[in-house]
Amino acid sequence: MSRRLDPTLPARLREMGLMDNSKCFNCGHCTAVCQLTEEGFAYPRQDIRMLQMGLGDALTERVEPWLCYYCGDCTKSCPRDANPAEQMMALRRYLTAAYDWTGLAWKFYTSKAWEIGVLLGLALIVVGLFVVPHLLHPGQIQWEPLDGGVAVSSFAAVSWVHLGDMVMLGLLSFLLLSNIFRMGRRILGAARVPIPITLYLSEAWHLVTHFATQRRFGKCNDKEAYWVVHLMLMSGYAIMFLLVIVFLSSLQTDVGLNWTTLPGYFATFALLYASAYFLRGRWQKSAEVNRYSTFSDWLFPALLFATSLTGILMHIFRYYLTWPAGTYVMYVIHMAIVVPMLMVEVPFSKWSHLAYRPFAIYFANIRSKALQAAQKTQPGSLGVPPAVSNALEV
């Protein structure tokens, strides 16, 4: 079956912030310098060629864009100054949008107005959710400090907040997983062979480890530091996630510090440091990865930084200044940042990469193994894509 070319694809990617896709003359230098290229997974040359040709449909079946961690070696030595690494970044944006059935990802990548608008809208709703009930039923808020704390629950009842958390968790999981499901369908569909169910399970472990560690990252040239920070970020997320979703009651007590405090501190520090690290990088344009930054590249670390900062302030007001008013206000601000951030970034934008990458590897390996199995049974029966000879080294 032959594929049709879509001449509009490059233009669409330029809308998503790709500078230029025309310089590449397809010599394969980039693929050969890439430290991560391996048997069966040669990139970025082929992906760039497909981009130039307008094979968007075929691209959605490729995992390679997710295997690139933007070390920039290819861009540094490209004989045509075609900036392959940036092409791959653009392709990741394109794929995020392509897998997203809501079409919001596309809107966010192509229009600042949309992204900011949605963020502000969500922020207002959050503020509303806190303020309106108290306007309707005044007098519930306790303005007097307690001994060694603030009666936060009088302002925001744990049960309600917990409910909100749950709703958001459900919503986000649904959006993210539905997109990832669509991704899986494209990638595995390309194998055009039956996928044994057992593979889904046997490969699941790699999914977890990759998600937690993003370990392929470490194979890039001089990216170890970068990788450590990423690891930090991930642990920060994980701890905060547990504290907020599972142990909210212990996290949001009215008086005194408790066992959640130390992990809380670590998580907060991790998130603050990591976001600061990324912002600084983009600001100084130190590494290749930071040479070109789109609006969304800036937005995520910025919001993350703000989240951590407001969280810390609230904590100080609450336990060290025991200043109820400040605490409540900061609580609202904190929520008005973190909720929109998660809603926009997790399913539709930057943050989703953290999920797409491990899943791409997961699906790729399933596909490889399935193809290998099929090859054993009926050799040479495989058409497109070229048979993957072995699974991604992990």
Next chain:
Amino acid sequence: MNPQRIGVYVCWCGSNIAKIVDVEKVARVMARIPGVEVSREYKYMCSDPGQELIMKDIKELGLDRVVVASCSPRMHEPTFRKTLKLAGLNPYMLEMANIREHVSWVHENQELATAKAINLTRAAVHRVMVHAPLVQHEVPVNRATMVLGGGITGMTAALRIAGQGRKVYLVERSDELGGRAIGVGRAGPHMNSVAALLDNLTTRVNDSAYIDVLTGTVVGEVSGFVGNFLVRLANGTRELTVGAIVVATGTQPFDAKKLHRSGYGRFPNVVTSTQFEEMAASGRFTTESGKAPRRVAIIHCVGSRDSETHSYCSRTCCMDALRFSNILRDALPDAAIYQAYSDMRAFGRDAEEFYARTAERDVTFLLFDKLLPPTVSEAPAGDPYPLLVTMDEIATGIAIEVPADLVVLMVAREACSDAKDVAKLVSISVDKDGFFIEKHPKLDPAATTTDGIYIAGSCQGPKDIPDCMSQAGATAARVLAAITMGKVKVPATTATVNEDLCVGCQTCISVCPYGAVIYLDKHRVSRVEEVICKGCGTCAAACPAGTISPRHFTDNQVLQQLEGLLAAEEG
């Protein structure tokens, strides 16, 4: 027979020869051979005193033959021939024995080396005994020139040659000058105006008092040889006498109809590069339906690099295709432009840069294996575009189809259908593709194996305009040289026929690589056109009657040499 008076001169070459070869002994032995008047050795025969010595002997002892035993004749034969000439002896009465490169520098055993030196020198003595004086003939050169073909190449050649007392007949088959360049707007990475160049050349050619433009003219017959050709024009009785002929008949475009897969002739929206040039000239790019094309596919190597049509590369199409893309982009800013290519041959000055800049104007390149070229077919009903170009895109490994409403075929440039006739006319040869064969593919690309006949431009192989003009100039250099010298030298060492003994079997004619031997029906014998003969001697080796032989390498001379070479050891 008259007693010969031979002088033998053995050279020491410092110690180069003397160190290994007992030169005195060599000289001594030679002195004993009957006919040897004097035999000497000297430190440096090639040095001025050495040559003085020879000249003195020639004059005082009345030597009529000289043998010099020293270095390779390829080094000093010209030197010593000059010496003989200065002393009033025919330069061909010299024979050299190479006892340096072939003896002292390659052997260590002095005894054997000396023996060998003696043999070689004796061989030379025996040989020189049967040497005959030779004279180098010269033939006058007619100062007029005929240039065949009125394209850019032909006109350039004509302009380079023509001048006061140097008439040029510019013969063009069609009714106007310009050839394939007519209608080509611009060319090359700098988008030079071909029209302007053409106009410039045509004006100068037409204005020149020394160029006789014969359009609508075909050559009927060419006879004669270098410096003196007789040309009979097919139309009417006119005859031209010229000293040299420049063939610049160019190429013709490949007929794409021969390739079914190209879709040419079957689908109206499939055009050749030639037709596209016309579109470009008119500035109106339209599909059959009269609308401006929105998706254009340019297909490379149609009829080139393809075993079933032409295996060679047409050299200019890649750059033309890139130029077409730019022309299209200028005219149709929003159209999708595809180029299906197999290797992008952008090799000229600034060509690679031009390729890069073209790519940056949103031209999409599709790579195919030359063994699996694209196919043009009709799009299924309901498709927005009438044509589908299908191919295996080997850079992605994906079988693709490109919807298009205009397909441009970069058709090959092939030798003109009548190239073989032209070749026969001027007795030059064509290669398997019908292109004229140059004298030497490296060092003599503009000359042919027939003296006085030159080739320039694409008739020798496809070329772009600058390369054509260079080659046109190259032919001019030869023609001008011959004209200024006024005559061409005929080498003295040509073959001759002993017509009394010739049986007229014409074997010689069949083996001569230069067609230098002609058959005289009247006398039933062969005769050598000395002007054409190069003296290789192949004819002599083939002649059953032993009646044809190359001067200075006659059977007798070689046999004599062998006798001397192998004569029994003595003294």
Next chain:
Amino acid sequence: MSYEPKLVAFLCNWCSYTGADLAGTSRTKYSESVRIVRVMCSGRIDPTFVLKAFREGADGVLISGCHPGDCHYHEGNYKALRRYHLLTPYLVQMGIEPERIRLEWVSASEGNRFAQIVDEMTATLRTMGPSKVQATMANYA
């Protein structure tokens, strides 16, 4: 003194003779047995030359010209090749072992190759001993 064969080499002027000169200028040593006769083209080499050489007491004959395609006169070397193939059986009939005649392509830059061929052939001839053909041919005459 050990038996020293006589090898006659017919070399074309443009490639092989030049190659032999190069062997000289680069001081490549080879056997003294070889005696070189220069002809303009290997295509000039008449079978009678070869016969004459044997008759005059040569123990071996080497014919050498430009590599195929390099001939200064386009195809003289092919003609030489053809004649070589016609000549050898005839020589064999006359009692000349085929090892005594050889056709080789030597280019102007193959001085070493020329030396090597000469040495090889000399070695062969040495083992074969002197050619008896001189006597035989004398009878013919």
Next chain:
Amino acid sequence: MENWEGSPSGASSTARQSPVRPETLVIGGGIAGIQAALEIANAGEKVYLVEKSGTIGGHMAMFDKTFPTLDCAACILTPKMVEIAQHPNIDLLTLSQVTAVDGAPGNFSVTVEKKARQVTEADCIGCGMCAEQCPKSVPSEFDAGTGMRKAAYIPFPQAVPNKYLIDRENCLYAKNGKCKLCVGACPANCIDLDEEDATVSIAVGNIIVAVGFQVFDAARAENFGYGRFDNVITSLEFERLVNASGPTGGVLSLAVRDKRKRRVFLPESPKPEQVAIIHCVGSRDCNHNQWCSRVCCMYSLKFAHLVKEKLPDCEVFEFYIDMRAFGKGYEEFYDRIRGEGVHVVRGRTATVEGSGSKLKLRTEDIVNARLLEQELDMVILSVGLEPNAQAGELARMLGISVDHNKWFIESSMGAAPTETSNAGIHLAGACQGPKDIPDTVAQASDAAARVLRSILHGRAEPPLGSLLPRPGTTAVPALDQRSES
């Protein structure tokens, strides 16, 4: 009144009317210079051929075989070199460089610096005793450093003039006033170690610039490891290694280290079993030279053939981007090589690394979208062509133009490749842009034709460029033609 073309009117009537001296200066003794000089001399006109080095022949003399016919370069070049030496109309000035040019078209006065050969050409008999005795040996330029030569040397056996010379940079006597061994050794006593450089001034009517090219310095492309690994060699080094007159007598063998830790090539050394040929080294690369060097594809294919010819069992790889086999018989040659079992792989090599005794390169085989990590024991870098280092300076001296890459540029792009903005100065060969031998020769003869015309007419021919409109205007970004002169 008629002009030089005999046209009653027309643009060309603007031709400069200055009388033209019949002598011609040809700068550069490569094949372009040789061809141009012979064409003019054979027309009976006087030529001064000025060559920087000790012999004429240029790069072509170093080559083994020439594509696509595979005839040996020496066989076809040396006769022409000898013809130069023996030609009554040619004055050959070796070891010489043009240092000043004055005057107008038709009448230039040129100053030439002639370095002392320190061997009297007339007397030298080319015996080589001096070289035998000379204690100082240095890498041979002619062998591209694969072999050694003495300080008293002859560049190569068929050098023209076929005379030895003493290279003062390395001569011990020149350094510390001692040695003089060569003087004692010379049987023709023609060595004068105290000979001074000389300045010659000549008057000519026309000048042909044929200074050719230099090759890209492979060490600049660090990713290929030239200089780090002994068996990563350049194309010129390879030409010498397979050449019968090269350091190994044409035996293709691996580099080894001698006692003094110098890289040497010896015929008895082990032979390579896997050889890779990498195209476009320094060419088509915006990190180095953006231009295509035009000849590398073909000579690389030729290399593949030569390796196979010498070592039939050797595995040979070609790594290329586009195979530019455009000339007469070139595509057929390409087909032939592919038929010889050479692995012709489309893909630009990224890196060459050492792994133990072997080399290892990384290339994407783009047609199969696979990363090749190939083990090899010899890598040949097909280095590109660059403008001669002196081009810029020479252009200033002559008042003609070079482009932003320092290639000499003709006055009318794409029309008359030999013409400069100065009617008396002409271009020939690769100094005007990379060219293969036939194209170089054709252009050299073309330049000669223009010179002969101007002599015949006693007037310099007006450059065609002056008669043509400027290069066409089009939306394609015009190439940077900023000329620096």
